[in-house]
Amino acid sequence: MLAHYGPQLVNLLAAVLLLLAFAMLSQRRILSLINLFAFQGFILFMATVVVAMITGQTHLYWSAAVTLLLKVFLLPWILHRLIRRLNVKWDVETLVNIPTLMIFGLVLVILAFNLAAPISLLAGTVTRSTLGIALASLLLSFLMMITRSKAVPQVVAFLAMENSLFFAATATVYGMPMVVELGIALDVLVASLILGVFLFQIRSRFDSVDTRHLERLREQ
Amino acid sequence: MGAEAAILVAPLAGGALLALIGHRRYAPEVNAAVSVVTFGAAALLVKRVIEEGSISALEEQFFVDSLNVFLVALTAFVSMTTSLFSRPYMRIERSHGRVTDAGMRLYHAMYQLFCFTMLLVLTTNNLGVMWVAMEAATLTTVLLVALYRTHASLEAAWKYFILCGVGIAQALFGTILVYFAAERILGSGMTALLWTHLDSVKAGLEPTVMSIAFVFLLVGYGTKVGLVPLHNWLPDAHAEGPTPISAVLSGLLLNVALYALIRFKVITDGALERPFAGALLTGFGLLSVAVAAFFLSRQRDIKRMFAYSSIEHMGLITFAFGLGGPVASFAGLLHMTVHSLTKSAIFFTVGHAAQKSGTQLMEGIRGLVRASPALGWGMMLGAVAILGLPPFGVFASEFLILTTAIAQQPWAAPILLVSLGVSFAAIFGKVQAMVFGEPTVARLPHRPALIPVFAHLGIVLLLGLYIPPYLVDWYRRAAQLIG
Numbered sequence: 001m002l003a004h005y006g007p008q009l010v011n012l013l014a015a016v017l018l019l020l021a022f023a024m025l026s027q028r029r030i031l032s033l034i035n036l037f038a039f040q041g042f043i044l045f046m047a048t049v050v051v052a053m054i055t056g057q058t059h060l061y062w063s064a065a066v067t068l069l070l071k072v073f074l075l076p077w078i079l080h081r082l083i084r085r086l087n088v089k090w091d092v093e094t095l096v097n098i099p100t101l102m103i104f105g106l107v108l109v110i111l112a113f114n115l116a117a118p119i120s121l122l123a124g125t126v127t128r129s130t131l132g133i134a135l136a137s138l139l140l141s142f143l144m145m146i147t148r149s150k151a152v153p154q155v156v157a158f159l160a161m162e163n164s165l166f167f168a169a170t171a172t173v174y175g176m177p178m179v180v181e182l183g184i185a186l187d188v189l190v191a192s193l194i195l196g197v198f199l200f201q202i203r204s205r206f207d208s209v210d211t212r213h214l215e216r217l218r219e220q
Numbered sequence: 221m222g223a224e225a226a227i228l229v230a231p232l233a234g235g236a237l238l239a240l241i242g243h244r245r246y247a248p249e250v251n252a253a254v255s256v257v258t259f260g261a262a263a264l265l266v267k268r269v270i271e272e273g274s275i276s277a278l279e280e281q282f283f284v285d286s287l288n289v290f291l292v293a294l295t296a297f298v299s300m301t302t303s304l305f306s307r308p309y310m311r312i313e314r315s316h317g318r319v320t321d322a323g324m325r326l327y328h329a330m331y332q333l334f335c336f337t338m339l340l341v342l343t344t345n346n347l348g349v350m351w352v353a354m355e356a357a358t359l360t361t362v363l364l365v366a367l368y369r370t371h372a373s374l375e376a377a378w379k380y381f382i383l384c385g386v387g388i389a390q391a392l393f394g395t396i397l398v399y400f401a402a403e404r405i406l407g408s409g410m411t412a413l414l415w416t417h418l419d420s421v422k423a424g425l426e427p428t429v430m431s432i433a434f435v436f437l438l439v440g441y442g443t444k445v446g447l448v449p450l451h452n453w454l455p456d457a458h459a460e461g462p463t464p465i466s467a468v469l470s471g472l473l474l475n476v477a478l479y480a481l482i483r484f485k486v487i488t489d490g491a492l493e494r495p496f497a498g499a500l501l502t503g504f505g506l507l508s509v510a511v512a513a514f515f516l517s518r519q520r521d522i523k524r525m526f527a528y529s530s531i532e533h534m535g536l537i538t539f540a541f542g543l544g545g546p547v548a549s550f551a552g553l554l555h556m557t558v559h560s561l562t563k564s565a566i567f568f569t570v571g572h573a574a575q576k577s578g579t580q581l582m583e584g585i586r587g588l589v590r591a592s593p594a595l596g597w598g599m600m601l602g603a604v605a606i607l608g609l610p611p612f613g614v615f616a617s618e619f620l621i622l623t624t625a626i627a628q629q630p631w632a633a634p635i636l637l638v639s640l641g642v643s644f645a646a647i648f649g650k651v652q653a654m655v656f657g658e659p660t661v662a663r664l665p666h667r668p669a670l671i672p673v674f675a676h677l678g679i680v681l682l683l684g685l686y687i688p689p690y691l692v693d694w695y696r697r698a699a700q701l702i703g
Contacts, residue, residue, distance in 0.1 A: 016280055030377060075236070088535065103563065118428050122404075145386060154382060161389045168393060172400045176408045180348030184392070187355045194359055198381070214375040217456045 006054035007126045010171075013047040014130040017167060020111070021137035022161060026098050030091045030152050034079045037156050040163055041071030048170055051127055063181050070185055073193055074158060082196050083152055086203055090148055093150050101147060102202065105140055111135035119172070127171045134168035137156050151202060151209040157181050157197050162188050224268060225277075227296065227339050228259035230254055235332035243321035248307040253305040255296075258335065262296035265289060270690070276345060276416065283345035283416055286697040291479055292342050294557055298471050298564050299335045301672035305568045306331070308666040312575050315461065315665045323367050323607065324602040327462065332467065334360040338476045348413045350480055351388070351395050355424060358384045360393045376456035383453040384443055385519035391440020397433035398484070401425045401491070415483055422490030430491040437484050438500055444477035446531045447538060448508040454517075459580065460525035463571030466523055470530040471564035475556050478534065482541055482702055489544075489703065501542030506632055508535025513639035517646035518687075521580045522570050525650065526563065529606060532643055533559045540621045541702060543628055549699035551620035553686075558613035558680050559606070565676035566602035569595055572668040575655065576661035583649050587659030596655045597675040603651040605680050607644050613683030 019152050020040045027033045040185045045068045051062035083089045116132035123131065141164055145157035162184075178185070199209050226338060234254030240248050261489045266289055274285035284292070310327060313319045319327070337360060340353040359383065362608050366377035395413075400414040412418075418425070439450065446454040458466040487496040512532035518523035533555070539553035572595055577585040589596030605612035607621075618640070687695075 002591060022251070115432065119400070119432065122426055122429060123400065124404075135393075138623050139388070140340075142386060142389075145382070151378075158382070158385050158389075162384070165389060165392050165396070169396045171400075173403055174408065176348055176396065176399060179383060179410070180346070180352065180413065183349060183352030184355075187359065188354055190359055191358070194363060195381070197363070198366065198377065201369060202378070205369065205371060205374055211378065213371075214378050217372055217460075 004220055006050055007020050007052050010047055010054075010127050010130060013043050014133040014167070014171070016043050017047070017137055018133050020138040021160070022102065022105060023163070024156070025096060025101060025140055025147075028093050030083055030093070030150070031089055033078055034083070035105060037079070037160060038072055038076035040160060041076070042165055044167055045072060047167065048175070050219065051170055051174065054173055059178050060175050062168070062178060063166075063170075063175050066181070066185050067080055069130075069211060070189060071159075071163060074189070078192055079152070079156070081135065085176075086152070086199060086209055087152075088152060088209060091150065093148065093153060101143070105143060108139040109136040112139050123172055130171040131168060132218055134164055134171050137169065138164040149210060149212045151199055151211050154211065155192065155199075157186065159192065224261055224265040227265060228293065228336060228343065230257045230261060231332045231336035231339065234258075235329050237491065238332055239325065239329035241325075241328075243324040247324065247328050248310060251331060252300075252303040252307060255300040255335065256330055258339075259296040259300040262378075266293050270694075277316055280345055280414055280416060281349070281634075282343050283414075284343055285701060286517060286694055287482075288479065288703045290553070290557070290694060290698060291475060294560055295335070295338055295342060295472050296443035297477065298560055298676075299338075301675060302464050302467050302564060302568075304330065305467070305669040305672045306462075307573075308664075308669045309571055309575070310462070311466060311666045312664050316575070318368055319462075326363060326662060327367060328359045330364050334364075335501070338472055341476050341480060345414050345416055345575040346410070347395055347398060347415055347418070347483075350483075351392055353478060354391070354441070354477065355388050357476070357509055358388065358444070360459075361457075361465060361469065361473070364427070364465045365457045367462055367465075368460070370460070372456075376453075376460035380453040380457040383450070387440050387443025387450060389440070390436045394433045394436030394440055394484075395510055397429055398487070401429040401433065409428050415487075418487050419468055419490070421488045422613070423493070425487065425491035427492045430488050431496055434484060434488040434497050434500070438497075438504070441477050441481045441484075442504060443526040445474055445481065445534050445538065447504045447535065448511040448531065450506070451531050452510075454531060455524045455527040458530070459521050463567055463574070465579060466527070467567035467571075468610050470567060471560040474534050475560055478537060478541075479558070481538075484491060486540065486561065486701065486703060497543045498544050502629065502632070503542070505535045505537070505539030505542055506635060508532065509524045509539065509639045510635055513643040513646075516643050520582055522574065522578055522582050522585065522650075522654070523567070523648045525582070525647065526566055526570060529643065529647065530559075532561055532639065533563070533606075534617070536621060539632070539636075540624070544703055545624065545628070546696065546699050547620060548624040548628075549702040550695050551617045551624065553695045553698055554613065554657065554683070555617035555621065558617055561676040561680050562602060562605045562612070562614060565673045565680075566599065566606060568673045568676075569599040569602060570668065572664070572670075573599060573661075576663070582654055584660065585654045586653050586661075587657045588661065590657075591659035591661045592668070594670045594674075595668060598654045598677070600651060600669060601677050602673070603647055605677060606649055608640065609680060611684045616684050616687075620693060
């Protein structure tokens with residue numbers, strides 16, 4: 001039963017991840033963006049559990065647990081607190097030209113699938129077809145990062161990028177060794193704490209967390 | 221491992237200790253003491269590697285051979301001298317009111333943790349841990365770049381964080397792909413990420429996967445090396461952070477990131493059986509040299525100018541490793557050493573010169589020799605050394621790189637020569653104006669630290685005149701590893 005439906009379930013979850021990446025790319029409200037990020041973490045958790053069940057790799061259960069704790073609860077909680085304290089909870093960002101952004105995103109997805117195709121062919125994992133999606137959502141988060149001008153969405157994009165990488169690792173190699181995965185999780189946690197401190201410093205300096213203030217250093 | 225383990229334990233424990241000590245009066249001395257202990261442990265490690273050859277520890281999680289041991293020694297040495305330099309430097313900053321007490325605590329704790337992450341990147345055998353440590357190196361320095369809380373420093377730190385964060389994410393994807401290629405031969409689990417194991421089976425690694433992986437790794441770690449066009453964060457971070465941090469970023473972190481790339485280059489070229497990685501490194505290196513030289517001549521901020529000079533020299537080293545072969549790799553390693561020593565010495569003098577003049581703009585710094593001869597001559601000699609004039613060591617390594625380039629890739633030689641010429645004219649002219657002329661500078665509340673400057677320049681001079689035979693041997697063996 002699981003052996004039959006399992007891989008399809010992973011594919012379904014991967015498709016949801018891709019949709020979420022597009023949703024995050026076009027989401028203008030900061031609060032909804034954080035909720036989308038938490039949802040992405042939850043889908044990632046589900047996908048990891050399903051892969052663990054299909055393959056019987058016990059260490060994947062551990063990384064699923066870390067994912068649930070860190071990416072579904074802890075990081076969104078930190079972000080929620082952050083936007084409340086920074087008073088940007090109801091901020092709406094003006095994104096120029098969402099249709100163009102979407103088309104550009106589509107091009108990136110095609111690129112990612114082409115790049116991933118030769119690698120997927122070599123992979124022996126049941127989840128190999130999802131590598132393209134992982135790479136696509138990596139590139140989409142990247143696109144999100146460069147199109148945003150507010151600091152909090154940039155941070156969310158950074159974290160979404162890490163989520164895609166985690167999914168890539170699960171899809172191609174059933175996750176990295178535990179020590180490495182814990183190290184990466186620690187880095188992500190420390191990074192978001194440091195970013196939090198940093199956002200307060202920016203705010204106390206400029207009375208806003210719009211990174212458009214941060215464009216003065218340029219080559220003359 | 222024994223006493224050598226102190227190279228990692230000392231900075232890690234030192235970081236925690238300094239976070240507790242905070243801004244007490246003796247914190248800079250404790251910081252220096254921890255760095256001295258680290259250097260002592262590195263010296264022991266060097267001794268052991270010379271006697272026994274490459275060693276590994278903790279179930280092969282750590283691995284030291286002639287390639288990384290020399291970088292460990294260099295990193296420990298420069299971080300020691302920088303900690304000595306930062307004693308008076310940070311005290312002066314404190315009395316000028318640019319740093320708060322909390323800032324001093326952050327500075328000292330993060331300085332040691334930063335040294336820890338760099339030494340971890342160098343000594344770990346696990347490519348996953350290498351990535352984690354490299355990301356941690358960014359995280360420890362990002363708040364230091366923003367230490368002064370000025371508009372420009374916050375902007376520089378934000379840029380640094382975002383660009384290096386994006387870059388390092390690409391490197392993680394590359395590492396995952398390498399693990400994927402290795403898993404097919406070595407089986408899943410930790411061994412498939414150990415560099416020594418990968419190196420022994422590199423001929424069997426899937427070429428397509430390895431070439432895609434290397435491109436991602438080059439973008440990722442290349443961002444940290446400061447290769448053009450991924451260099452945007454580097455001049456800002458160097459110019460806006462405290463000078464000791466500029467010195468270690470330029471002198472050490474860039475080397476460490478390049479070291480990571482070299483390790484992957486060895487495996488990738490082994491898997492592809494043609495110098496694919498080498499060719500990419502050559503191209504990016506050459507581009508960095510050329511672009512940096514022209515940007516350099518347009519700078520007005522002294523630290524920005526020397527930051528561009530670092531991009532130029534890292535480009536030159538990358539180019540040398542890309543060429544490959546015993547001579548070019550030898551020259552690359554030598555250049556890594558002399559550049560790191562010279563550039564940190566220059567930043568030491570630049571830091572004090574900027575403190576004396578109250579500005580980092582070069583037109584505001586005048587007459588250093590008249591006001592403080594040692595400082596002025598230190599900067600002049602540092603500039604002469606970094607520009608590759610004989611008899612300094614930089615001349616020897618640049619000469620070797622150029623002659624190999626003429627032999628192997630003749631088309632690249634004119635580009636290198638023109639770039640070196642442009643940067644020579646720019647730096648020499650600007651430094652001369654700052655060093656000589658009527659002084660505009662004030663006295664400092666603490667004695668500047670000039671011993672590290674002359675210690676570094678002395679070693680660079682020595683390496684230009686005479687490289688001891690055991691060092692030649694050492695570089696040769698390391699160059700063989702790079703291929």
